[in-house]
Amino acid sequence: MPKAQDNYVLDLSASRRGYAINRMCGSLADEENRRRFSEDEAAYCDAYGLNAEQKKAILQRNWTQMLDLGASIFYAFKLAVVDKKSMQYLGGVFTGMSAEEFTAAMLSGGRKFG
Incomplete structure (x- = not known):
């Protein structure tokens, strides 16, 4: 993706x-x-x-x-x-991750900007 x-x-x-x-x-x-x-x-x-x-x-x-x-x-x-997609699904689409990966990243503090 x-x-x-x-x-x-x-x-x-x-x-x-x-x-x-x-x-x-x-x-x-x-x-x-x-x-x-x-x-x-x-x-x-x-x-x-x-x-x-x-x-x-x-x-x-x-x-x-x-x-x-x-x-x-x-x-x-x-x-x-309408398509029964979650915000996590879209977050994954926009970041090149799966919905599960995106959710895990957010639960671990999200993106870190350095």
Whole structure:
């Protein structure tokens, strides 16, 4: 599993770039929207105006690509929950670890910056 960059900053530029993807993921907080998304993920993405690259990242669950496209981890996590994925799972994806390795690293004090 390739290691993702670890310096994602959700600044104004990224926020603008990721507006549609964040709006779509944020909508998944609602049960009815989760049902609609599960019935036809591609159509749901289209309804929120995702561009082709954003839509592909969502449909393929390419978590790091979502962040590259301006998604906020807080919104992307709403999609992960639809897939019954934990924050530890995403932490592992973003650090190149398994969910178990990531959890163990956090329990042992997390990353040490020197």
